[in-house]
Each structure stands twice: as structure tokens, then as C-alpha cells.
Amino acid sequence: MSPIRVLVVDDHLVVRRGLRSMLADAENVQVVGGASNANEAIERVGSLQPDVVLLDIKMPGMDGLRLIRFLKQEHPQVKIVMLTIYDDEQFLVEAFRAGAHGYLLKNVGREELLNVLRTVSQGKRMLSEELMDSVLSQFGDLAQKQAQSRFGLSDIEVDLLSMVAQGATNRKIAERMYWSEATVKRKLSDVYRKLDVLDRAQAVAVATRHGLL
Amino acid sequence: MLGCLVGASSQRHTFTSGEHSVFSLLASYVAMAVENVRLRAETAFWLSEAMSVQTVGSALVEERSLDTILSIIIDEAVRLTNSSDALVLLLEEDSDRFRVCARMGDGVAGLTSGRLSVEDSLNGVVVRTGQPLVSHDAMADPRANQARARRLNVRTVAIAPLKIRDRTMGTIAVHNRCDGYFSRADVDVLCSFANQAAIAIDNARLFNELLVAKDEVQEKAHELQELLVQTVNIQEDERRRIAADIHDRLVPLIVGALYEVQAYAGQHQFSGSDRKQIELVQELLNGAIEKTRTAIYDLWPATLDQIGLLPALQELISRQERTSGLQHRLRVHGSSYELSPSADIAVYRIVQGALANVCQHANATLADVVIRFSPRRVRIVIQDDGKGFDVQNVMLAPPGCNFGLINMRERAYSIGGTLNVNSVPDQGTQVTLEIPPEERFPGTD
DSSP states (O other): OOOEEEEEEOSOHHHHHHHHHHHHTOTTEEEEEEESSHHHHHHHHHHHOOSEEEEOSSOSSSOHHHHHHHHHHHOTTOEEEEEESOOOHHHHHHHHHHTOSEEEETTOOHHHHHHHHHHHHTTOOEEOGGGHHHHHHHHHHHHHHHHHHHHTOOHHHHHHHHHHHTTOOHHHHHHHHTOOHHHHHHHHHHHHHHHTOSSHHHHHHHHHHTTOO | OOOOOOOOOSSOOOOOHHHHHHHHHHHHHHHHHHHHHHHHHHHHHHHHHHHHHHHHHHHHHHOOOHHHHHHHHHHHHHHHHTEEEEEEEEEOTTSSEEEEEEEESTTGGGOOOSEEESTTSHHHHHHHHOSOEEESOTTTOTTSOHHHHHHTTOOSEEEEEEEETTEEEEEEEEEEETTSOOOHHHHHHHHHHHHHHHHHHHHHHHHHHHHHHHHHHHHHHHHHHHHHHHHHHHHHHHHHHHHHHIIIIIHHHHHHHHHHHHHHHHHSOOOHHHHHHHHHHHHHHHHHHHHHHHHHHHHOOHHHHHTOHHHHHHHHHHHHHHHHOOEEEEEEESOOOOBOHHHHHHHHHHHHHHHHHIIIIIOOSEEEEEEEEOSSOEEEEEEEOSOOOOHHHHHHSOTTSSTTHHHHHHHHHHTTOEEEEEEOTTSOEEEEEEEOGGGBOTTOO
16 A cells, blocks of 8 residues: 655744654655745645645745645645644634645644544545534534525524514614614514514524524 | 173162172072083093993903904004004013004004013003003103104003003003093093903913813824824734744744654653653643644734634634633624725724623623624624623723723724714623724725
């Protein structure tokens, strides 16, 4: 079985050298080269045809997110694993959306790194255990979004529902949204129609059951 | 004795003592009648003078421009005393000279300087004594500057002090009464007029000082605002630079060290205490990376530069929710557009401040952030269902006790926006930030 060929992209030599050292004796993993900026990375991916690229999100020349999109477009078979200091959910979401297969924090352990490299090279997606919680919370939002789109509700309509669920009167809602009470009534009846209910209590019940709130 | 009553007869006649008595009585009646008419005329004249002084006085008190006041004073002084020339002199501060503030007449047109010395002059005598003065021949008066009197053709002169709160600030001088000499009555009129003129001049000066002070305060406030904006910008630049420095210079060293230790540990078989020590080094380096990550995030939200304001706010809210356990929500209404970088960070910091307040003080169960994009503005409302507070009291509290609301408001002003805080005890707090369309990032729609 041929080893997994890894390209290390980071603008700091100490980091590239550290990764090389860490992966030096690893079975079935071979660091085939390094790049210190986006242009070098694009060139080396073309010339070396690695299986996996380890990539920092913050790079001189082009930010990591754009680099992912570019590399995936040019070399769809290459698997990209982000290796970054940032634990921001938004980076993680954007990285996967751009086409990354993995997202690791820089203080990754040797075993975890090897595990991720092997898994990702088989086309599966992986991320740091520490980041699971963030992803799951995103997943919760996602479920809510799905329910929202199933009923064809806008963000404002979901807001209306949650205000109704909190017991807000039409007048209170009108104040908060800078609307007239007539507008509130009209928008609420739209919501009732979409949820196929007749009144506030039913609307709240249906919304709760489908995780809209 | 006013005059005499002459009685004559066409025939030879010797007046009897009875006739003499009747005639004397008649004469005293005539005298009384004449005196009455004269007194009545004089009273009417004084009444009209007094009313004129009164009218001018109230006009003066209402006027606020010093130039207008001086021109009214000079006109009225000439008119009231029926003289040919008039001067208004005001003492200069910390100086022994008068400044000629207003003048009228052909004689005083010959004045070559706007300054007159107080020494050796009739006006100086009035200032020193605080009493009015009359001279019937200024050119020969030993108290006067006779050469100047000749040059300005001053024959007769009446001078009244301009007094305010027992301090003489200058004089009004009238020259050359048209029909003779200045009387005691002229001096009385001039003095009562001078009293009102002094009040008007003083008021106008105070009013001017007030205007100048107000301008200065406004200018200072403006400077302070500019300074604040600059300070905030410098502070943000510094924060961003320090965060980048930590990320680019410090983190690679720690990460490099961690990887080398892990490589070393992976290549060798360690036993007992050696293995423990290696593991401890790894743990310490790990801890260092986690601490620097938090420090970087606290200094500057990297998502703001790399992805944008809305993801940065989403990140902020997720973190707040995790650390506080309080439910947070972010909703975006309307089609979003990019703001300028300075507006981005200002909005971010204001939302951050408002949410920190909710977590620390509000005792709430929900923090809600709604961002509404419209072509005319962006409105951001941060709302909680907590215990609320008295906004007026808190806004007036000293720095450190006002929940950072003043800073938030200044921050909003700095990008041309407004910040309003609404709070009702036990009914939560609503912070509304509005940003004008000028802060829309150029080139986006």
C-alpha cells in the first residue's frame, strides 16, 4: 500500500519542520514537501500531486478559505485539512463549505493527526474532538433552519412566532418591530396559514413540536 | 420777585389805601398764576425727558450687540443734552488709558487716536471721583487737557461716569450745548441715562463673554470627540496588531516546540518518570496554545476580517452562550450589505458591550440581537428580558459605573450613528444602534 503523500502549507518554517519531524517515522504517511505561501502551495500541489494538504487558514497572499476553493477547483481529488489556531465555528463552517475535508486545531496530538490524515485520505471528513460541540450547536441551528424552510417561513416570521410564544401582545410586537398593529395582525395570519393553524396557541404548539423555536 | 404789576389811571387820582390793598392782592394772584404755568411747563418737560430716558433704557437692556448699544447711547446723549458732540470712553483693563468706543459730532471727528490717557483730563477726574462734572470753558479749565480741548473745539462740557456695581468703567462726555451752558438739570439727565447705559454695556459684555465661552465649550467638546475617535481607532489598530503579532510570531514557536516534543516522544520508548515529564511538557505547551488562542480572540475577532461582520457576530453570540449559559439569538432581516471597516468594528464592539451587560447585570433568560438592513439604514437592536435599570441615572453615573453606555454611545457617534437605550425596571432593556447609509462599504449593493 503506497503511503499518504502530505504537503505542508504554513508560512512558518518552525511549524513545517515540526510537522515533518512529527510525521517522520509514521507508517504509511510521507511529507512530500512544504510551501510558505499561497502561490507556492498552488504550484507544489500541481507539481507534487499530494493526497492531503495541511493548510493554515491565515496565509500571506491569499486567505486560506479562498485557497481551499481554488485548490478544490483545480485539483478536486486533493483532500484539504485545515490546521489553525482559530477555534471559531464560523471558520470551521466556512472551511467545510469551501471544500475542506478536515479541521484541526494547531495543538493537535501526533496520534490524532495521523488518524485524521488516514481517514481524510479515504475521502471521509474529520475534525478536532474539541470542536464537536460547536458543530453540534450548528447542527441544532441547521435543524431549525430546515424546519423553517419546510414551512416556508421567513426569519421575521420565526421571530414573530417566538415573540408570540413568549406571550407578547400584538401591540408589544408592533412596538418592537416598528410596525403598526394592523401589520402585525396581517403577518401573523400569514404565519397561521403557513403552519396550517387557526390561533396563537396552536401556532406555538406546532412551532415547538417542529423545533422552530 | 418775578416782576411787577403796573396799574395806571388816565385822570389825576390818588390811590386810596383800600385800592392799594386790592391791587397788591391782584398782583400776588397774577404772580401765583404765572409761577403755576411755569412750574407746569417745567414738570411736563422733565416728565418727557424722564420718559425718554426710560424708553431708551429699556431699548438698551433688550439689545445684546455692544456696537448697537454704543450707537444708541451716543445718539441719545447728544439728543437729551442738546449738544454738538459726544464721546463714550471705556477704561482699558490694567491700563491708564481710555478706549474711544463711540463718538459723534464734527469736533471729536478730529481725534487722531482711539486711545486717550486718563491722566490730566476731565474724564480722568470723573473716573477718579466717580462723580459727574461740568466745565463752562474747557479750553481754560486747569483740570482739562487744554491743548486737546482746543484741538477738538471743546468749549462747554458735561461728563457722567458709567458705573456698575460701584466700579467706574468709563464715561459719557457731551460737548458744546447748542444754546448756552450745561445746567444742573442736564447733568442729572446725563447721569440717569449713564446709569442705564452702563448696565446695558455690562450686559452686552457679559453676553459676549458667554457666547465666547459657549463657543469654546463647543469647540472643546468637538475636539474631545475627535480625540476619542482617534483614541478608539489607535486602540483598535493596536489590538489588531498585537493579535497578529501573537499569531504570527509567538504561536508558531510554541506550536513548533509542541510538534518537536511529540515527534521526539513518538520516536523513543520512555519509561516511568521520563514519560511523565515529556507528557508534562506537552501539556504545558498545549495550555500555552489554548491561552494564546483566547488572548488573540479577546484582542481582535479574526472572523471579522476574514469572513465579515455577521459571522463575527454569530461567533460572538455562540461563545457568549457557551460561557454564560444564557440563551442568545441572532436574526438578520432584510438583505444584508457590507459596512465600512470602521463601522464593522464599532458595531461589533457595541454588540459585545451590550451582551456583556446582559450577562453580567441583567439577570435575564434571553439575549436577542436583531439586525435589520434597509436601504436607508442598518438598525441593530439588542434586547433582553432581564431586570432593567434607570437609564437616566446610569447615563449620568461616573465612568466605570455607567455600564460602558457612554462609551458605546460615543462609539456610535464616531461612525455617524446613534445609540438609544430603553429600559423599564422588570421589563428588560433594549439597546438600539442605528447606522446611516454613508457607512455602507463602497462598491457593494
